[in-house]
Each structure stands twice: as structure tokens, then as C-alpha cells.
Amino acid sequence: MSHHIVEFKNVSFRYPDGTHALRYISFRITHGESVGIIGANGAGKSTLLLHMNGYLMPTSGSVNIGDLYLTRQTRQEIRRKVGIVFQNPDDQLFMPTVYEDVAFGPLNLGLDDTAVRDRVEYALTLVNGLELKNKPPHHLSCGQKSAVAIAAVMAVEPDILAMDEPAANLDPRSRRLLINLLKTFQHSKIIASHDLDLIMDVCQRCIVIKEGTVVADGPVSEILTDKKLLEENNLELPLSLQKR
Amino acid sequence: MSHHIVEFKNVSFRYPDGTHALRYISFRITHGESVGIIGANGAGKSTLLLHMNGYLMPTSGSVNIGDLYLTRQTRQEIRRKVGIVFQNPDDQLFMPTVYEDVAFGPLNLGLDDTAVRDRVEYALTLVNGLELKNKPPHHLSCGQKSAVAIAAVMAVEPDILAMDEPAANLDPRSRRLLINLLKTFQHSKIIASHDLDLIMDVCQRCIVIKEGTVVADGPVSEILTDKKLLEENNLELPLSLQKR
Amino acid sequence: MHMADALLSPAVGATMWAGSVAAIGYSSKKLKENIDNKTIPLMGVMGAFVFAAQMINFTIPVTGSSGHIGGGMLLAIILGPYAAFLAMASILTVQALFFADGGLLALGCNIWNLGIYPCFLVYPLIYRPIVGDGTSAKRISIAAIVSVIIALQLGAFSVVLETLLSGKSELPFSTFVLLMQPIHLAIGLVEGIATAGIIIYVKNARPELLEANLSFQPLDSGISLKNVLVVFVILAVVTGGALSWFASTHPDGLEWSIEKVTGKGELAEATQGVAPALKEIQERTAFLPDYGFKSAANEPSNENETPHWPGIEAGTSVSGIVGGSIVLMFILLIGFGIRLFKKQ
């Protein structure tokens, strides 16, 4: 299924103020892979994710999603394939009730009312949030907001799921629920996080970014146990591997 | 030194919208203790911290800081003794440069210019951030912002330090630096966090809050290893104690 | 400076509503024509920003009292007139609903007083010309301060007119104006300084955020003098039409105020601008004797449209008081009854 492939080729990006946030990034993620993206604060992880569906366009290099080459023309289509969940759920729940929020994507796809309702209920059930349906987002707890933000992306049934720091501010139980939820998602997923334990639980592969370049790319079991590599990147061994 | 004592006696607090966030909370923290406050999302940790310097006033019960009984009259004085660092450093750095921000507190204490300069340099050195002095806060990385927010509080030389979720969004190295910094702070400290590994590293004592009441209070070594207690509170064993 | 429902007459309330709704419709149409998709969330979030910023108080030097920003000019500078007007209208709607600031009927007046003037009059005719190409901090400050002051003065003056035309207050025109304008001059000065400060701050910290709006805005995406005039002609026609319609069908509110005004002979200029239909009423009502309470009770002059108008006069008042108390008690009983019933 070549259409679930994510491929970056020599992507560079420079913010208008001159910050060179990505430099010649290349990697290829095939269907069904789950990939963690790690690196120090300011390494360029969020910037990278923003390229996945064309919010930012590479200054040079190219991004391919499935068969599509990312351009201003194709980004609408690419956005249907790649669902991105950003760090702050408040920025993503912009509609006045949970139901409307989750329905926003399907409605924009042009589905009819019953199809929309089915999608919304399916997505909310997935994250265990069906009973939140009629609440306004500002009446939800942190963990509930995160769950709904994920449901809202799931409701458009993306082929590829990308998440930026999904577990920040969640209590350990909610974090664990999220990890289990991510494990059940079958398609490709790409997770940027400082929570290396979460990456270790959810991903098979791991890409380390440093000052905008890829410095390592390999199986989680190798990278997250390579103490030297991690320390060079402002990281440490996952806590569960650290001896007390 | 009785003046570094924090004592809550039967403190209840109800938000004006009716949420009963704290119910009959009592504890006593003596000088030099470091205490972790843990609990599920919405348990009342942040609300509790807001009582420590009178930002919220108890609906019933009393709060004593050192020899002072918290009232509207004493809270200005109490604010000099208790420095609170909240979760989001962006909310705390409101001045145009790092220097001015750290100087804000000492200036308001009425110190003269040289004393202010000394305090600022001392506090920034403490968090390893002296070279950030002239930068505007929005050009800092997450980790740097946290460090400056802490320096801004340290610059007023509080007797008691309270922090709410200090390590969220920090990369593992910055988190480790923060842990080491906290270990060197000699006076009482109170840390609310979901990061139980951090609590385990920094604190000797731990208070578990559930729905606004204290459900456990004891040495970290006991509480953070009590799997049943933790799970009842939406928590888990610290990751470094979990077996792979 | 929110106008309040309790001071309004239906005619004035409805007219201002009509004017404001027309302006909302017009702005929405203009926006839709050349909208950038980003604008809708930006407007909403900026509206929330103004709302939040209005709640941060600062101490005003010397007086020690506290002030906050109004936001109309700030929005116009950031969003351009049409989007800013809609955002301002939304802010006032939320205030009317959640804080009952002013009230729902006075909302029309408030949108007019605090939205139309800064966005459609002051921004294009005063702010833009002073600011020029938008690169000089000094010009920006002067422009912001002057604009905020003028917008507030216009708003305050409108409050005076709206109150007097409604005829619920006894304040004579001159006193009222002398009461309102200087206060708002002071408020405007403070607010203007704060607004200028914020714009300069943003200009220094993140110049690119303002660039799109401050400098070299093409005239058709901004607003031209012609557009301003067109808007105002349309609004004048709409409100004039509404006003004269109300004047011909529901004279009570207007009659009262105009009578009052002509009786004291102070608002002559203010009524000149209004449709000729008003003048007729004015002339007609000028013949009425000075209004006194007893005379209203005795003379049927006012009762001809509404024959059942319950005038208060000696004798009937007693029954009025008795009846009033009974009605109130009855209403309270119903309330408590339902409450008790619901508790079970």
C-alpha cells in the first residue's frame, strides 16, 4: 500500500526570522510503521511535523505522502490522509461542543448527517468519550481534552497519524490509557515526544533530531539504549531502564 | 525556625461556580522539608498551591505560613516568603527581557539598583542562565523559559518554594538539570507533579490528594511504592520502578 | 459607558438595532468577498483577547483609580475595519448576555457607539492618515491616542443623544453633555496611551505581526473614503427609515423627548438632521403645554393612542398600590410554589 508512505527528501526549512530549523532531513516511513521522533528542546521536531501536511512548505527538498508530492495544490488532499494532533488540545478543540468539534472534519468531507453521526460516535467510543458528547470543551479535564482532540482527528479516518507531545500534563493513568489507544491504531503513526518511555511502549522505530538534522534512525531497542547517543542529544535513558 | 512552617488546618475551598475543590485539608510542613503533592488530574493540587500565598483564600479553615496567619492583610507579606512557580513559564515571563523579568520582584521589594543587579545575577547563575540576560523571553526554548521562571522567583529569596508541574515539556537533560537545582535549594519546598520519578528524586515526603482531600501522607519511599494506593489515585509506580 | 435598557425608549432602541444589524450584514458581506480563511478564527480569538485584556486593570497615575482598554481601535488597527467591527459587535453581545452590561435592547446602541465609530469613522478618516506608512513609532502613538479619544467622544455624545431622545431621564442636554464629555476625555486619554503602548510594544517585539495591517494596505482591502461614505449613507437611510417608521406609528417615545427638548429649547440642532417627519411632530408637540404630571392625568392629549393607559391619579392610586402588592405577592407565591414542587 504505497499510499501510506511518508517520505522526506533533503528537506530544509528556514523560518522567516532566519532560524534554520530543518537542514537536509531525509527519511522514509512505510505503511504501518510507528516512529518516534526525539531530540532536545528546539531540535526541530514540531517544525518537522508541520511539514507533514503542508502548514509549512520546505524551503528546499521535497515531501511525499503516499503517491502525492506536497505542493500548494495537493495539500488539501494530503490533509485528508494525515491527521495531526498538536500539543495543546485547547488549540484543537475550537468548536463550542464536543460533538460539533468531532463532527467538524467529517462535515467538511461532505458526508451526510447520518454518516457524520456514525463517524462521531465511532471516534468518541474509540477514546472512551461518548458521554462527553454534549459538553463544551472548557468543561473537560486535561485528559478528556486530549482524548477528544484525538477523536476529532480519528473521525476523518486518516491513514497516517502524527502527534506532537501527546502525553504532556496527563496524569499517569490517562497517559497509560493513551498509550493503549495508540497501540490499537493500525496505520502509520509518528510521535514526537520527550517521554521516551511512551515512545518505547508505542514505537518500533526512532529518529533522533539534532539542530535540524537526522543524527540517528533505527529500531527503538537500539537507540533508546544507546546512552552516549542519547546524552549527546540532551536525552537520557528511558526512566524505566534507569537503575535505582 | 518556626517561620518556615507551612500549616493547613481544615482548609476547604469552593470555587464561586460551585466546584468543591478542597475539602478539610490539613497538613504541616516544617522547615527544610521537601514535599511532593500528587494526585489525578483535577484532584486539587493547583488549587492547593494557590492557597499558599493567598491567591485564593480558604472558604473555611486556616492557613499559616511561619508565624503569619493568612488573611487579606498579611498576604503581601506572605508572598515575600513563599515563591510559587506555576506550570507554564510563558505565563510568568511578562517583561520584555530576561533581565528585567528577574529584576521585577527585587525592584518591587524596594531594593536599590546594585542590590537588584546582584540578586539577578545570583539567581540567573543558579539556573545556569546568566548568558540569557538580554534575550527576550519569546526567543527562549521551553527549557530555558522554565529556568528563567525559576530564577525570577529565586531572586526574591523566598523561604519556601512551591512549584506546579515544573518539568512538563522539558527535554530529559533539562529535566535532570532542574532536579539537581531543586536538590540544592535548602529551604522548604513543595512540588506538585505527575512526574513521580522527579518527586522521588527530589522529595522526602509525599502527600496524595484525591477529590480535594488528603488520602495519604508519608515518606516518599512508602507511598511511591504502594501500588494499590497509587492506582486508586490514577497514578502508577514511578517508571524507574516499573519492570520491563 | 454602556447604554442601558432602562433608559431607552422602544423607538430609539429599535432604530439603533436596525442600524447595527445593517452594519453587521454589510460588514459580513464585505468580508466574505475578500476573506482570507485565517480571518475567522483570528477575529474570534482576538475578540476573546480584548475581552480578557479588558479585565486587566492598571492604576492610572495621579488619580490612583484603575483603567482598562476599550479595544475598538486596537481591533481596527489589527484586523481592518470590517473584521474589527464584527469582533467588537461580538464582544458587546457577550457582555450584554453574560454580564448584562447594558442589556439586550441597548446592545444596538452599544454596538453603534463603541463599534461603528472607531471602525468605520475614526480608523479610516483619522488613524490611517496620521499614521501614514506606519513605520514611525511617534506617528503611531499620536494616531492611536487621538483616535481613541475621538472615538470615545463620539460614543459618549451618542449616549447623550440616545438617552435624551428616549426621554426617560430628566437631565438637560447641556448638563448631560458637560457630565459625559470631559469624563470620557480623561478615559480616552488613558485608554489611548495604553492602546498606543500595546501597538508599539508589538511593533518592537514582533514587527511582522503588524506589517500586514500597518503599512501599505491596498485601499480596496482596507477601506477607502468612498466606502466609508457609502456605508454611512446606507446606514443613515436605514436608520432614518426606521426612525420615521417608528415616529409615525409609535410616537410616544419620541414625542416625549422632543417635547422635552423643544420645551427647553436646547436640542434644536440635534433634531435637524433627522427626517422631516420628525420636524412635523416637533412642531405639533411644541404646542402642547409644559408637561406636568397632573396635566397628563387630566388632559387626554397623551391618551389618544392608548386609551387604556393607566395614568396615576389621586383615587386610582390607592387601588394601584393595593393591586400592585397583590400581583407581586401572587408572583412570588408561584415562584416559591414551583421551587417547592421541584424539590420533591
Added chain:
Amino acid sequence: MTFDEQYYNIGFIDQLSYKDTFVHRLDPRAKLIATLLFLFTVISFSKYEINALLPFFLYPVLLMSIGEIPLMFILRKVILVSPFALFIGVFNPLLDSTHVVIFSGLTISAGWLSFFSILLKFVLTVSTALLLIATTSFPGVCHGLRQLGLPSIFVSQLLFLYRYIFVLMEETMRIVRARNMRSYGKSGKGIKIFVRITGTLFIRTIERAERVYFAMLSRGFQGDMPSLKRFHIRTEDIIFTLSMIIFLYVFRFYPATEIIGRFVQGVLS
């Protein structure tokens, strides 16, 4: 009112509006129209009218008791609300001193009458406006407005405003808190600091708007806000609106209190 109190007040009304009672279930359009008619009727009374206003208290009392809205909350808000009307109204007793004989022996000045009239209208209008929002969720009001024909751009950004008020107010509250904590009652509240705080907040707000826009794009936003068909007029709504119209008509044009008073007096004597 301090910042926190204002914030909690909005929060509280908002919470009330998500209750589930008969009044809450009524169609927002019906409630909007009924409220507007009510307000227009109330302010249409002449400025010396007092008695005829009293029956109109029935509507807020019914809303309050059926909608289970705490009386004290509404009362407190009515008292706290912007004092402009009262400030202006209080001049009336000073300026209009024509004497009115209520009944033989009791005379007051007409200015007092008109002041009380303003007072009553004030309480009636403010409380019904608050009760409208306390019994109808704000999104409900917005969808009602949309269906009544207001432009969709206006309504969409009204909804955004509502959504982000809570987010931004919390953010602002945290910033103000941080300022207060390090001000020690001193100069931290001057205009300079205000400008900086607001400027920072402003920049962050624009950045947030950008992120929100990204989130919308990622879910297929192309410029039109999609809308769900939400409300259907039911018999209750029609009955409610009709009874409101009849109620308003009757008490506007028939001096009910007078008639009742006369009747009672007649029975007693």
C-alpha cells in the same frame, strides 16, 4: 470585581445554561424572540409608570423557578451590574420636582416616580437578559441567531469568541497572578507593566490563532463553517411563544393591577 470573580461569574452562568429543565429545552429562537418582545414591552411604558410594570415580574420569576436558577445569584448580578442607568436616573428626583398626589395626604415628586420606574425597568431588563443566557447555552443562542438570519461569518466568530474566552481568560488570569505575586502590593500595576503584559498576551493570542487555524485546516476547513441542523420547532415552543405574546399584550394594554386593586377594594368596602 476582581478578575477572578468576573471569570467565575461567566463560568457559573455557563454551567447553569447546560442544565436540563423544561425552560432549557425550549428552542433558543423561541426564547430569543420572547425575550426581545418582553424587553420592548417593558421599556415601552411611560416614564412615570410603576404599577403596570409589576405583573411583568411573572416572566423572570417563572424562568428562574422552572429553570432552577438560584435567585441570589441573579440578584447579586443585578446589583453589581454597571450602574450607568441608576447614575443617570438618580438625577430625576432632583430635576423633576412636580408634585404628585398619590392619595390625599401623600405627595411625592414626579422625579421619584420616574426614578423608581427606571429602577424597575432596570431590574426587569437585566434579570431577563441574564436569565436568557442562564437557561440557553451560548452555542444555542448563536445557532438561534444563525437560523434567524444573522450572517454566518458573524455567528461563527461569535462562537470562536465564546470558545476562546475561557482559554484566554485562564491564561490572562495566570499572568495577572504571576504579576501580583511578585508585585508585593507595589508598583507592579502601573500602565507600563500593563502594556507589556497585554502586548505579550496579544502576541501569544495571534500565535494561538495561527495554531487554531492549522488545526482547522487539518480537518478539512476550506473557508465555510459547516453547520449541523440542530433545532426543530416543537409544540412546546409554539405554545410558549404564543402565551408570551398574549401575556405581553394583556398586561401592556389592560391596567391589570388597577383592576385587581379596585376589585379588592370593592370587596373590602
